[in-house]
Amino acid sequence: MNIKKRDSTAILNSLSGGVVPSRGLQYILVGRSQEATQIIKDLEEVKKGTSIIKFFIGSFGSGKSFIQALIQQIGFKENFVVTKADFTPERRLYGSDQKAVALYTELMKNLSIATVPEGGALSTIFDKWITDVQEQVVQMRGYGSVELDNPNFIADVEHEITRLVSKMDVFTGGYDFARILTQYYQGFIHDDSELQRKALRWIRGEYRTKTEARADLGVRDTINDDNYYNYLKIMSQFVRQIGYSGLVVNFDEAINLYKITHPHTREKNYESILKIFNDTLQGNMEGLYITFGGTLEFLEDERRGLFSYGALKRRLETNRFETSEFRDLTQPVIKLTPLKHEETFVLLQKLRDIHAVHYKYQSNVTNEEIKRYIQKEYARPGALENLMVGDIVRGFLGALNILHQNPGFDRTEIFEEEAVAASPANINSRFSRLEG
Amino acid sequence: MVISLVKGQKIDITKNKPETTRLHIGMGWKSQHHFDIDVSAFMLGEDEKIIREEDFVFYGQPYSSNKSVQLETSISSVEKQHFLIDLLKVPTVVKKIAFTLTIYESELNGHTFEAVSDIVLRIVDSRKQEEMAAFPIDYSFTKESAIVLGSLYRYGDQWKFHAVGAGFFGGLADLCKEYGVEVDDQPTDTNTQVETTTVSSLPNERFQVVQERDAAVSGEEIPKQPAEPIHLKRESGVQFDEQRIETLSQRNDDLISLFADKDEDTASRSTGDSSETVHTLPTFLDDSQEEDYDSFIQSLTDVERAFLVKFDGGSISLDLAKSFLKQKGLMVALFINGINEKAFEHLGDNLLEVQANSIVVFDEFHSLVLSMKERANHEH
Structure with missing residues (x-):
């Protein structure tokens, strides 16, 4: 096995901590290869200009977040801008008191690209774009180089910015967006980082009042609960225009929408999902890949889940003929079937190998021992219902750590069932004296 | 067109449809409480009894002996569980396959089908992905805790389906008894019975009366060793399917190389070798x-x-x-x-x-x- 140190580090650290690693997922992707291939295909389509929406549905620990992390990893490789947000009681698709714009703000904060994978890529994206525009102006207008102290050059660049952004004017809010970008550019020219910060704040939806925004940046509007979705669309167009393949948005913990107690608010949130759904499938948007991760009740509960909303139920009902033999992964809902023991086994096998390569030793844990380990884990009362793969993995990595650091450790304690191993030998030893 | 069946109706499944060889029989229901409802299939012989215990398909034994009938949990939202049936592979001695619903530990928890609604059985031609018939139960049950939904049966060299829809008292264990499946819920005392009969048939005055030769010939056949009774308890030991492990491992390797191909970095390309505990330590600067x-x-x-x-x-x-x-x-x-x-x-x-x-x-x-x-x- 060949694996990069950075991948193995991420895998071992994250899994020991019980979270999904942010990279190197292909090494531990077992039993989800159909889904992975589908994601690759989907992203290819999005690159060409379509938009796709997906719901990943599965119980706790079935790997929803894992799939979304995988989407992010593939997205980076395919030159996408990727962002994510978890729904919380304070972050929703629809709401008053800044609960909806809070979701948008989170998305803008988490904006990532391959070279800035941990979020906060907004300024990098803008800077890169400005440099590109400047270079274009240099070539188009025949300037010798980037002339930041030449007012004509700056005027030309500003003109070009407005021209490019006005292409996005079909969207409401396109004008203000162009204005903000110009302000950001001004900040760049005059070394005014304060102005740049304000522009970024505005883009992230952090201005609460129009007066404040007008005073600081000279725009008429702010991004708020009602219009944030338009700006999300603008953003997806913008990143495509400046050369990225598109925008990937991962929403997780959708159970928090299901948990909204007020029926009207809940329905409004589902209405927003319907709007996004229709927009993506009717071709109103280009280059957007949106995913939702949620549990089965979020989707199928007829009283509070998405299925309580008739229009969504019709659209999201799974293909009646789908069986685990014949999957249909092109439909919007992908159900993550729980991993079986064989998958767990192969996963632990992979982890043993990764652990060995990472710490540079020859592992002596045999396949049989791994099988016994799984059997032992499942022999615990209630394991079948409550034990998640993540837990088994954590325990197993712990065991590998112990064995690696303490070669003298009694491995039967980990891999054997209690009180079975030693007894036959003891019985024989009792008679050994007689033989002699 | 989908035929909607009513209780007691019988329909042709394979007549004039030689291409229908694989069936998907799905079952769905809604319950107010989260009942633990199990589906099972019994492959029966001429005498309405099971022929081999391996041909009783349920959660503890998700496929029949030659895998002609398989039980799967549905991923569709229309139904909960389904069977995949390869009609060509069903042994010829099997004349009928009965499909049933039971509530797990119903007696213990006092659960009955009274609280279950919208029970439906769908027959789908799995190859053509075409729904052939559906049997929705539009009447309600009261104290029943087992339902025989319907059965596929042979009619000449064709297969037909009979919509039964009848409820029964008792649980899976009782159904099993009905169909001749031995389960370990009831302590079986066949062994002791055999012993007592042997003892009583032995003559009292030993060594004096010689048995007639023909009597021995007409004597009863030695009873077959009772088959291992099937466990209905849900304590499945973890078993591994080596073949699946092999394919999974292979698929993962394929995926790693797919990623490596997408990535132009040749250094990280997987060798596709995941065998046992042999590792190549990373070599620097190859x-x-x-x-x-x-x-x-x-x-x-x-x-x-x-x-x-x-x-x-x-x-x-x-x-x-x-x-x-x-x-x-x-x-x-x-x-x-x-x-x-x-x-x-x-x-x-x-x-x-x-x-x-x-x-x-x-x-x-x-x-x-x-x-x-x-x-x-x-x-x-």
């Missing part, structure tokens, strides 16, 4: 890696190269970097991003990371930066 390094270095601008040469021990202080780049009129974040983009393209990963007070080279590329430094010194 040929392909060296090529990648060269193409990366060539893609750099003079400023970028000069910047990387300034690194000392894999890092450079942020102040130093800023003052260096300012002379050239460059922004730090954008400059680093540019280098990382090139690294991503040629090496498959980012090269630099901006930390609080410094910019550092990721561990695995230390050697690259070192060799750049050496080269630069050499040129001087």
Whole structure:
């Protein structure tokens, strides 16, 4: 096995901590290869200009977040801008008191690209774009180089910015967006980082009042609960225009929408999902890949889940003929079937190998021992219902750590069932004296 | 067109449809409480009894002996569970396959089908993906805890379906008894019975009466050893299907190489070898890696190269970097991003990371930066 140190580090650290690693997922992707291939295909389509929406549905620990992390990893490789947000009681698709714009703000904060994978890529994206525009102006207008102290050059660049952004004017809010970008550019020219910060704040939806925004940046509007979705669309167009393949948005913990107690608010949130759904499938948007991760009740509960909303139920009902033999992964809902023991086994096998390569030793844990380990884990009362793969993995990595650091450790304690191993030998030893 | 069946109706399944050989029989229901409802299939012989106990398909035994009938949990939202039936593979001695619903530990919990509604059985031609018939139960049950929904049966050389829809008291164990499946819920005392009969048939005055030869011939056959009774308890031991393990492992290897192919970095390409405990430790600076390094270095601008040469021990202080780049009129974040983009393209990963007070080279590329430094010194 060949694996990069950075991948193995991420895998071992994250899994020991019980979270999904942010990279190197292909090494531990077992039993989800159909889904992975589908994601690759989907992203290819999005690159060409379509938009796709997906719901990943599965119980706790079935790997929803894992799939979304995988989407992010593939997205980076395919030159996408990727962002994510978890729904919380304070972050929703629809709401008053800044609960909806809070979701948008989170998305803008988490904006990532391959070279800035941990979020906060907004300024990098803008800077890169400005440099590109400047270079274009240099070539188009025949300037010798980037002339930041030449007012004509700056005027030309500003003109070009407005021209490019006005292409996005079909969207409401396109004008203000162009204005903000110009302000950001001004900040760049005059070394005014304060102005740049304000522009970024505005883009992230952090201005609460129009007066404040007008005073600081000279725009008429702010991004708020009602219009944030338009700006999300603008953003997806913008990143495509400046050369990225598109925008990937991962929403997780959708159970928090299901948990909204007020029926009207809940329905409004589902209405927003319907709007996004229709927009993506009717071709109103280009280059957007949106995913939702949620549990089965979020989707199928007829009283509070998405299925309580008739229009969504019709659209999201799974293909009646789908069986685990014949999957249909092109439909919007992908159900993550729980991993079986064989998958767990192969996963632990992979982890043993990764652990060995990472710490540079020859592992002596045999396949049989791994099988016994799984059997032992499942022999615990209630394991079948409550034990998640993540837990088994954590325990197993712990065991590998112990064995690696303490070669003298009694491995039967980990891999054997209690009180079975030693007894036959003891019985024989009792008679050994007689033989002699 | 989907035929909607009513109780007692019988329909042709394969008549005039020679291409219908694989059936998907799905069952759905709604329950107010989260009842534990199980579906089972009994493959019965001429006498309405099961022929082999391996041909009783239920949660504890999800496929029949030759895998002609398989039980799966549905991923569709229309039904809960389904059977896949390969009609051609069903043994000829099997005349009928009965499909049933039961509530797990119904007696213990007092659960009955009274609280279950919208029970439906669907017959789908699995190959054509076409629904043939549906049997919705539009009447309600009261105290029943088992339902025989319907059965597929042979009629001449064809298969037909009979919509039964009848409820029964008792649980899966009782159904099993009805169909002749031995379960270990009831303690079986066949062994003791056999013993007592043998004892009573033995003559009292031993060695005096000689048995007639023909009596021995007409004597009863030695009873078959009772088959291992089937466990209805849900304590499945963990079993591994070696073949699946093999395919899964293979698929993962394929995926890794797919990723490696997408990635232009040849160094990370998987060898596709995952056998046992043999590992190749990563070798540094093999040929392909060296090529990648060269193409990366060539893609750099003079400023970028000069910047990387300034690194000392894999890092450079942020102040130093800023003052260096300012002379050239460059922004730090954008400059680093540019280098990382090139690294991503040629090496498959980012090269630099901006930390609080410094910019550092990721561990695995230390050697690259070192060799750049050496080269630069050499040129001087």
